[in-house]
Structures are given as C-alpha cells and as structure tokens.
Amino acid sequence: MARMMYDLAGADPALRFSPFCWRTRLALAHKGLEVETIPWRFTETETIAFSGQGLVPVLVEDGTVVSDSWAIACWLEERYPDRPSLFGAAAGQAVTRFVNSWADSVLHPWIARMVVRDILDVIKPEHRPYFRESREKRFGTTLEAWVAEREALLPEFRKALQPVRLTLRGQPWLAGATPGYADYIVFGAFQWARCVSPFRLLEADDPVHGWRGRMLDLFDGLAGRAPGHEV
Amino acid sequence: MARMMYDLAGADPALRFSPFCWRTRLALAHKGLEVETIPWRFTETETIAFSGQGLVPVLVEDGTVVSDSWAIACWLEERYPDRPSLFGAAAGQAVTRFVNSWADSVLHPWIARMVVRDILDVIKPEHRPYFRESREKRFGTTLEAWVAEREALLPEFRKALQPVRLTLRGQPWLAGATPGYADYIVFGAFQWARCVSPFRLLEADDPVHGWRGRMLDLFDGLAGRAPGHEV
CATH class of the missing domain: 3.40.30.10 (Glutaredoxin)
Structure with missing residues (x-):
C-alpha cells in the first residue's frame, strides 16, 4: 500500500x-x-x-x-486504533498538566495584572498588610501601580487567551465534548476575577465569554450562584 | 464520611x-x-x-x-476511578488540541520572530519572492526588520516557554511517561528552527533543551538525523 x-x-x-x-x-x-x-x-x-x-x-x-x-x-x-495511541488515556492527564502549567505561568499573572488590587477590598482589614506586602514584593511595585494600565493592556490580555479561543473553535469544552479538569483549571482564573472585581475582562462576543457563561451554569450553577460580580 | x-x-x-x-x-x-x-x-x-x-x-x-x-x-x-473521569481518554485528544492551539498562536509566532529570515536562504531562489512578500505582508515589516531584535528578545521568548518547562518538571514528556502527539506538536516548532537556522534558541541547562534532545533521538533519530543545525 x-x-x-x-x-x-x-x-x-x-x-x-x-x-x-x-x-x-x-x-x-x-x-x-x-x-x-x-x-x-x-x-x-x-x-x-x-x-x-x-x-x-x-x-x-x-x-x-x-x-x-x-x-x-x-x-x-x-x-489505527490498535497501534500506540497518540492521545491515550494516560496522555489525557499528562497533557492536562500542560494546561495547568499554562494557567499558572501565563493566565494567572495576566489576571493578577487586571484585578489584584481589588482583592484588598474583599479581604479582612487585618489581612491587608500581609497581602499588600507579599504581592508588592512579588510584583516589584505597588498594587495600584501594577493594575494602573489594565485598560490599556486589555487587548494584549485578550490576545494571550488565543490558545483557549482556538481550542473552543473546534470543540465546546477544553476537555472535548464534555467539561473536564482542563476547563476547571482555566475557569478557576476567571472565577477568581469574577469574585473580586467588577472589571470586565471579556467582550460579550468572545467565544471565551460564551464558554465562561456555560461554566458558570455547570453543576446547577455551582460557580454562577457563588458571590461575585456580573461581568 | x-x-x-x-x-x-x-x-x-x-x-x-x-x-x-x-x-x-x-x-x-x-x-x-x-x-x-x-x-x-x-x-x-x-x-x-x-x-x-x-x-x-x-x-x-x-x-x-x-x-x-x-x-x-x-x-x-x-x-474514584468509577466516577466521571477528570482526564478521560477522549479528553486526552481534546486537551492536546489546546497544546496545538498554543503552539499555533504563541510558539510559532515566537519562533518565526527568531528565524524566519533564515528560511530565505534554504529555499529555492525562484520561491524567495513569494516567501518574502507573503510573510512581510503578514508581519507588516521586512523579514530583516522582523528578526533584527532576536538577541534582545531571547529572554522573553524563553519565558514564553514556561508552560513547557513547568510541565516537564512533573513528567518526562508533554504526553506523560511516554512521548505523544503533544510532544510532536511542540517539537515541530523547534525542528523547524533547527532545520533553517544556526541561531541558538535554548540554553543547555534548560529542561526544554534536554527534552528537545530526547525528541531528536526518538525513532532511531528520525528528527536528529534529518538535515539541520547543531543548536
């Protein structure tokens, strides 16, 4: 052949x-x-x-x-299902770790850049000095300065979501036909923002926005019913 | 309980x-x-x-x-193996699409920024006008200008590889204990660079460099024996 x-x-x-x-x-x-x-x-x-x-x-x-x-x-x-799998069951877990690594090293720093100052307002006053000092040390500047450019940075932030957007072009969830841990990893970051800040991260016509809305509805609205902002 | x-x-x-x-x-x-x-x-x-x-x-x-x-x-x-899987077999393939999307939208533009000018030198003279025109239209500048800052951009490029690096901290291959399509997606980008350019993308002590070396050796050196630069 x-x-x-x-x-x-x-x-x-x-x-x-x-x-x-x-x-x-x-x-x-x-x-x-x-x-x-x-x-x-x-x-x-x-x-x-x-x-x-x-x-x-x-x-x-x-x-x-x-x-x-x-x-x-x-x-x-x-x-060729009987030959070594390109995407086997073990690979599912392992590759999800890549999503985890991407979220930790790219998505979370971006979301922090957008909303980290707003966290101060939702935590107890006695914890604010700890939060401010530890985060300002990490970012090398004040919380206020760190988020000051967030409006201007929105286009770049949204561009950084392109791997999510491209994936959702081909399938309804990051984990495929049904939601899975890959979705929960990425969604966790958006829920973090939603819980602490009214700042609007996504445009309504962004496929990431639609996916986020479906995530909020999962499990009888587990995440959507939790306290947070309408964004 | x-x-x-x-x-x-x-x-x-x-x-x-x-x-x-x-x-x-x-x-x-x-x-x-x-x-x-x-x-x-x-x-x-x-x-x-x-x-x-x-x-x-x-x-x-x-x-x-x-x-x-x-x-x-x-x-x-x-x-809880009998309950819905967080990383099921179907998810393996679907989540690999995320790696694919990341490679297409983040890794490839970065590698192009490093080596795209060098491609001119390895293609036939009669195809050079097409390549130059189509890519210069895409980048909005000359090929020479697009790669001019590559030395200065290396730290930022290497930082963009952090999702790969973090994943390899926990497992030898992106697909887990054995190589899979997730590895081939990301490796394809490095092989592209290796084939066309002597420019050194990775430091020798970077875990991504070690992984790339193991990829070159796979399948009796299928990729490592192919024409390319020692980088």
Missing part, C-alpha cells in the same frame, strides 16, 4: 523544515507507519490541488486524502 | 475567590462528591499546618490530607 505525504522542502530536497509536516512525520512514526515523503515547495499549489487546499502536510493513503496536521493526527488515531 | 476542604475566603465568608480552590471545587462536583468547605484566610497558616505546607486548597478525607490543586485532582481521579 502506498502512503505518501507532501512535505515542505528547501532548495536542498533533503531539508524538510515545516513544523506542521514534522508533527505528521512523528505521528506516523509513533504509529509505526512507513511513509514516502514527497518534497514540495512554496507556490506549488497545483501539485496538491487534489487535496482541495494549498498547504502541506497532505497525506494520501489508499485513495484517502487528508490535509491539515491536526486532522491527519485525528485521522491516524481513528484509522 | 466527612470530606472537608480549606477554601480561601474574603472578609465575607461566602466569598471564595481562589482560582486553585475553584479548580478543586469543580473537580469534586465533577466526581459527584459532597464537600464541606471551610473558610480560610491569608496568614492562617497554623490552621492548615497539619498539611505540612501553608497554602489552600487542602482536602481532608478519611484521614487522608492532600494539598495542591493538581495533586488533589490526580488523587481524586485515582481514588
């Missing part, structure tokens, strides 16, 4: 430099599948016109044509 | 605003588990000293004490 993949090549046909094609080559190797890679160059759209689009990788197997590296990975997983 | 969770509260004890505690509360709801939440305030470290650390959430169940939201999620998944 012929299995072929159109693979972006440099002037040197041995140089294959597309990150998307590498995803597919490694996915094929993971599945233990042989493949003939065909060097393809920018602008050679006619060569792959049969795939109905103009980008590589394109995989051709037994008359089936699949393009787009993500679609190819999903197709391979379904076509 | 008593199940208790120490939960960060505001001056109003009903206000529970910790993103980490929300992760845990939703994970408990997902598993259909009742919990008594105990309001806890900043600086009350003695109250939870029994957990051996000073942060919430802390979950106490049948004499077992678990702290750290990630550890709690993993513990719940193992303790």
